Amino acid sequence: MIASDAGNTAVGLQTNEPADPGHPKPALAVAGEAGVHAESSVSAWWSQSLALTGRQLLVFVRDVPTLLQSLIVPALSMLMFKVVLGDAIGRATGQDSAYGTVPLVILVGAMFGSIASATRLNRERSTGLLARLYVLPINRGADLTSRVASDLVRVLVTTLLLLAAGHLIGFRFTQGVGPAIGLVAVALAYGAAFGIMTLALAVNAAPGAPIVPYLGLFSSLLMFFNSGFSPLSAYPEWLQPIVANQPMTPAIDLMRAFAVGGPIAENLLKVGIWTAALLALSIYPALRGYRKAATAR
Template sequence: MTPTTGTGSARADHPYVQAPTTAPLPESSVRGWWAHSRPLTGRQVLVFVRDYPTLLQSLIFPALSMVMFKVVLGDAIGSATGQNSAYRTVPLVVLVAAMFGSIASATRLNRERSTGLLARLFVLPINRAADLTSRVASEMIRIFGTTIVLLLAGHLIGFRFTQGVGPAIGLLLVAMAYGAAFACMTLALAVNAKPGAPLVPYLGLFSSLLMFFNSGFSPIEAYPTWLQPIVANQPMTPAIDAMRALAVGGPLTESITKVAIWTVLIISLSIYPALRGYRKAARDR
C-alpha cells in the first residue's frame, strides 16, 4: 500500500497517518482544574481504602464510642434534656469521626511532603489547586460513607429520622460541610508544618477540647455560666444542634446560620495558607 502524501488528503484511519492528539487543558483554567482534580481524588480514595488499619479505625472505633457514650452517659443526658440521648450522641460521634479522619489525612500529607511527592506534582502540567481539591473532595467522600455507617449504627441505639427525606439529606450535608472546613484547616497546617511535625498530639488535643465542650456531650445549661457562651458558639455545637433538629425537629435557623458562617470562615482562612504551603513545600524540596 502506498502511503498517502500531502496533508490535505490524509485520512485519520490511514495506517500511516496518526490521529491528532488532544491538546492539554490549560493549567489555570476551570476545565483544567476539574480534569486534574478527578484522578487525584480517585488516588486519595484508593489510598484511604487500602489503608486497612485506618479504615477500620474510622468505622469501628466511632461506632463503639457511640455505644459507649449511650451506655455510660445515656441516662444522665436523657434525664437532663427529656430526650433520647441518641439524638445528641450520634451527631457528636459523626463529627468526631470526621475530625479524627482528617487528622490522619493531614498526617499523610505532611509525610508525603518529605518524600518529594508535592514537588513532583508541582512541576507537572496540572492545576496548582488540584491536589488540595482532591484531598478535600476525598475527605468529603470519606465523611459521607462514615456518616452513613454511623447512622445505621445509631439506629440500634434509638436514633431515628422523624422529619422526612429532605431533612435527612440536610443532616448529611451539615456533616460534610463541617468535615470539609475542618479538613481544609488541618491540611493547611500539615502542608505548612515541617516534615515529621507532631501534628497528631496538637490536633488531637484541639479536637478533644471541641469534643468534650459542646452540646452533644452535655446540655449547654450543664456547663458553668462563664463557659456557656463559648460552648454555644464553638463550631461543633451548632452543627450538632442542626443535625439533631433535622432528625427529630426543633429550632433550626440559628444553628444552620452558625454552621454556614463557621464553614465559610474556616475555609476562607485556610485556602491561601494551604496553597502557599504547597508552593513552599515544592520549592524547599
C-alpha cells in the first residue's frame, strides 16, 4: 500500500474518461495535461523524488530502534569517549579532546545510519517492494534519489543534534559562521559518499545477505583507527600512513580546523579525492544494481 500510494501521489493518477456506471475505468493522466509530466522528464524526477523522500523519512521516523540508534547512541558514545579518553587525548595533543570526538561521532553516526538504510533497501528488495515501485509510471531514478536525499536529511539533523550535544562537553566554533557551515558540508559530503556506497552494495548483494556484519566491521575499523579517536603519533609508525590517509582522518582534521583553526588545504584535497572516488566507484553500480534488483524474478 505504501508503494502504491507513493506512486499515485508522485504521478497523479486520475480518471479522464466519462463515468460508465457498468464499467468504471480509471485512466492514467497522460503527459501534456495540466500538472502532469512525462515519466522521463526532469520535472517528473524532481516531484516524484520529493514525494518518495517523504516516504523514506516517514519510514525512518516510524522505525524507533533505528531512530534511537541514529540519534541517541552517537550522543551517548560522544559522552563516553569524552569521559574515558578525554584527559589522555588532551594531554597528548594539548587541545580539548572534544574537537576530535565530536567530528568523529558525527561521521560514525552518518556511517551507521547509512548501514541501516542499506539493510532496509535489501529487505525491501526481498519483499518485492522495489519491483512494485519499478512498474509504476514514475521516473526510474526517483526512488534511488529519494533514498540518498533522505540519508542527507538524516545526516544533517544528526549533525546539528550532535553539535548541540558537543557544546555541553566543550566544543565551540571559534572561526565564524562560514567555517561552521563548512564543517556541516564536510559531514554531508562524507555521508553522501558513504551512503551511495552502501546502497550500491545493498542492491548488488543477494536478498538477505549479511550486510550489517561486514559493513559494521569495516566501519568499526575506520572508527578506531583515525585521528579523532587517538592522536596520529600514538599509533605505531608503520600504521601512521594508513591512519593518516584513510577516509575518516582527513575529514575529522578538516572539521577540527573549521571549528578551532588549523591547516585546511591538504585535508580539503584529501576529502575531495575520497568523496569523488567513492561516488565515481558507486554511482554506476548503484544504478545498475537497482535496476537488476527491481526487475529480478
